[in-house]
Amino acid sequence: MTSTQVSRILFEEKRAVGVEVIDKKGNKSDIRCEKEVILCAGAFQSPQILMLSGIGTEKELAKFGINTIIDLPGVGKNLVDHVWSGVSAWTRTPTNNNTLKPWNQITELTRYLLFKKGPLGNSPLTANAFLSSEDGMNRPDIQFHLAPSGIKDDYSTDIYDLKTYPWRSGLGILVIVIRPESRGFVGLKSANPLDAPLIQPNLLSNKKDLEVLKKGMLKAKKVLESKTFNGHLDGGISFPQQFDDASLEQHIKKSLETLYHPVGTCKMGVDAMAVVDPSLMVKGIEGLRVADASVMPTIISGNTNAACIMIGEKAADMILNQKLSVRP
Structure with a gap:
């Protein structure tokens, strides 16, 4: 869907069930999914969308009146670029x-x-x-x-x-x-999804x-x-x-x-600042995966394009090889 902005991820309890979007006329609508939501908005907007959806540091989200779904302090942190x-x-x-x-x-x-x-x-x-x-x-x-x-x-x-x-x-x-x-880090300037995120490299x-x-x-x-x-x-x-x-x-x-190679703001790992696990699933959330440069724990020693393609292909392989429950 062109000219459409994802404003937030929709949840039932702690399970992602779809996304809310805004079209070019400003109209909002919900798109539901049967299996999972895959977030691929890049190192700046993937953490922004997570925070707008209530995933991030509880204290920071509260400043913008956003209710916390899960407190993940690593969202938006660890920004690195060449x-x-x-x-x-x-x-x-x-x-x-x-x-x-x-x-x-x-x-x-x-x-x-x-x-x-x-x-x-x-x-x-x-x-x-x-x-x-x-x-x-x-x-x-x-x-x-x-x-x-x-x-x-x-x-x-x-x-x-x-x-x-x-x-x-x-x-x-x-x-x-x-x-x-x-x-550096990525944060919010406001709770308005059409506002650019705060980027401090x-x-x-x-x-x-x-x-x-x-x-x-x-x-x-x-x-x-x-x-x-x-x-x-x-x-x-x-x-x-x-x-x-x-x-x-x-x-x-x-x-x-x-060099426009920003990575790391939803980093993969098992430590306290990790946002996604080794299968790229957001920690503490069901049915939500991130698959873009933001999941890199550290930056690679070269251009990030091929690595991003690899992340996408690996994510697709993991999705195809797991059994996912389909919502009624």
């Missing part, structure tokens, strides 16, 4: 920036439509590497993305707005912390993440200053301009971005 900053340089070799010139936009669009070739057929990130921030580690803690696009050296480029990119060709290396220690709240990121930036600097790039760069590294510890920290805090 974060990154970057190193950029201008190039003699044409990159995506050159495509932004009006005539080149027409040329490259025609080239793509006719032959499916050229920069419009490429990803904005064209290469990846996994590496360790220091020697002796048993697995990587940093990921590099090579971006064939240059940005201005004054923090004025909005990477989501092509109008703010320079036409001068450049490239950058995105330095990503793939095993962050910082943890607490990025870099653990100082270790900042230190790992600084080490990664220095490694990216070393890559761009290698012989491989000598014939392509137009001058040295342009952004950041200084790599001493204080300047690097300031640059990171001004440019820090997430």
Whole structure:
């Protein structure tokens, strides 16, 4: 059902029996299920829907007049995401920036439509590497993305707005912390399901993440200053301009971005802060399962897409291989 928002899960005692939804006209209706409700709204809205339905910390729910079905303190906690900053340089070799010139936009669009070739057929990130921030580690803690696009050296480029990119060709290396220690949370702003949830990522709240990121930036600097790039760069590294510890920290805090891999807010486990058990069933509730990135207890060391597909397929396998009572 498109243009429809789930407002809350419906319960009979402590068993999920369906969901309440709101259509685009604001009308509410109930949808009943015969077996179970499977919540797949992601790391932000899955905990929001649980809290709106009365599953969460009793004290926090009471602030919004929501009756507690079951007190689960882990709902919305343990939010974690990959974060990154970057190193950029201008190039003699044409990159995506050159495509932004009006005539080149027409040329490259025609080239793509006719032959499916050229920069419009490429990803904005064209290469990846996994590496360790220091020697002796048993697995990587940093990921590099090579971006064939240059940005201005004054923090004025909005990477989501092509109008703010320079036409001068450049490239950058995105330095990503793939095993962050910082943890945030998702909460409620109100009891209105149409309001966005409260999202507090607490990025870099653990100082270790900042230190790992600084080490990664220095490694990216070393890559761009290698012989491989000598014939392509137009001058040295342009952004950041200084790599001493204080300047690097300031640059990171001004440019820090997430990689949009939020996980962990309905984590799976057997401890007191776990929200779902190993079969993805919400603890203390019958007929309610969560199957999305929110169930990851910790973030994986890479992109979350394939892991989310795996969670969905594993959930489907568990559902198909268990006997569920059908409601009369």
